[in-house]
Amino acid sequence: MNLTAEEKRIATETTRQLLSTYNDSRGNLIPVLQQVQNKLGYVPAVAMEEVAAHFNVPAVDVYGIITFYNQFRLTPPGKRQVKICMGTACHMRGAQIIQESWERRLNIKMGETTEDREYSLERVACVGCCTMAPVVLINEEVHGKITPTRVDGLIFSHQLDKQKEKEGAARDE
Amino acid sequence: MAETVTITIDDRQIQAAPGEMLLWAALDNDIYIPHLCASREEAHPTASCRLCFVEVEGRPAPVPACTLPVTEGLVVKTRSPQVDSLVAMGFELLMSNHRLDCKNCSANGNCELQRIAKARKLRLKPKNLPVLDKNLPVDDSAANIVYDPNKCVLCGQCVRACRKSGNGTLGFARRGYLRVVTTFGGVPLGESNCTNCGACVKVCPVGALAQK
Ligand code: SF4
Ligand code: SF4
Ligand code: FES
Ligand code: FES
Numbered sequence: 001m002n003l004t005a006e007e008k009r010i011a012t013e014t015t016r017q018l019l020s021t022y023n024d025s026r027g028n029l030i031p032v033l034q035q036v037q038n039k040l041g042y043v044p045a046v047a048m049e050e051v052a053a054h055f056n057v058p059a060v061d062v063y064g065i066i067t068f069y070n071q072f073r074l075t076p077p078g079k080r081q082v083k084i085c086m087g088t089a090c091h092m093r094g095a096q097i098i099q100e101s102w103e104r105r106l107n108i109k110m111g112e113t114t115e116d117r118e119y120s121l122e123r124v125a126c127v128g129c130c131t132m133a134p135v136v137l138i139n140e141e142v143h144g145k146i147t148p149t150r151v152d153g154l155i156f157s158h159q160l161d162k163q164k165e166k167e168g169a170a171r172d173e
Numbered sequence: 174m175a176e177t178v179t180i181t182i183d184d185r186q187i188q189a190a191p192g193e194m195l196l197w198a199a200l201d202n203d204i205y206i207p208h209l210c211a212s213r214e215e216a217h218p219t220a221s222c223r224l225c226f227v228e229v230e231g232r233p234a235p236v237p238a239c240t241l242p243v244t245e246g247l248v249v250k251t252r253s254p255q256v257d258s259l260v261a262m263g264f265e266l267l268m269s270n271h272r273l274d275c276k277n278c279s280a281n282g283n284c285e286l287q288r289i290a291k292a293r294k295l296r297l298k299p300k301n302l303p304v305l306d307k308n309l310p311v312d313d314s315a316a317n318i319v320y321d322p323n324k325c326v327l328c329g330q331c332v333r334a335c336r337k338s339g340n341g342t343l344g345f346a347r348r349g350y351l352r353v354v355t356t357f358g359g360v361p362l363g364e365s366n367c368t369n370c371g372a373c374v375k376v377c378p379v380g381a382l383a384q385k
Binding site for chain 1: 336340341342343344345346347348355356357358359
């Protein structure tokens, strides 16, 4: 995923600002990364490099931490954050297949964002609607009893919404 | 304090420096204990490969030899039914996601996995577990190093060597089954800050890192 120069600048500045309030003791490393994630919604390479320099560790170690924990994202979240429930009930009812459908349809892998920034994909633990398994959250909206065809349906309805928005905007001009 | 202590390994009496890890004391006296992840320089062994188990007199369960400092009068056995079954299990798990291709492997004949298999009469090919091939791309982008992550046993030797002699290029990423040794951002070695020093190739106990 290529970030714009503006995104890189914001990421670098935000990270530097956060780092200025922490000393270089190793115990601060993860808290700083969590702050970066909170502020930016993700932790891009430029931010990892800043953090690595501050704590005087190889950049690959920061990358190691980011990829170890599920809570971190490497890419900016999409406009529609698709979260696939991987709880026990959903797992038993084919969450894996649902994951694959999204990956195939959007042409990205878990944790990634589409080039147009419309969608990002992630896995979450039980979202508490097990009777509707398998469950997918799109932003905060719950969708239950998901099948591959419903994945197609959801994407199609998003496209329709988008088109309507465009037409509406055109009319308003 | 005495200069050396006397310990007993497999009924043989051996002199060793007090505090030295048993694994090194044994190896220095030509007693082989399987091992992949240990390193002499490391004060705090990661003890991640779980292959160096020994039986210690007075202890209920086997202990990794790379984490056991020797003390006067220590008595250990490198083999016992418990040790053997732990090592066999660990080895089988290791080999269940190792791309086995000795004929075409740079480490053939000088491979720690082959050594362990021979010493403990174990099969390289798992008998009870299916073999999972991660099918990760082989990285031959660097000037003189080829890296096949499918053969990596995650011992961490290269990561340490890279920090000492190289640029701190290599490190661990991800976790569980997906754990890999890789570069910052997971880019090929040729696009990383790798200096091509080759220190990683020298320490890799298997054929994962090889000279071109
Ligand atoms: S690393 Fe060792 S066991 Fe694996 S293919 Fe090479 S020689 Fe064979
Ligand atoms: S590449 Fe070789 S030295 Fe590095 S962790 Fe893998 S097996 Fe060990
Ligand atoms: S397991 Fe998915 S909602 Fe509970
Ligand atoms: S050598 Fe002791 S656990 Fe790896």
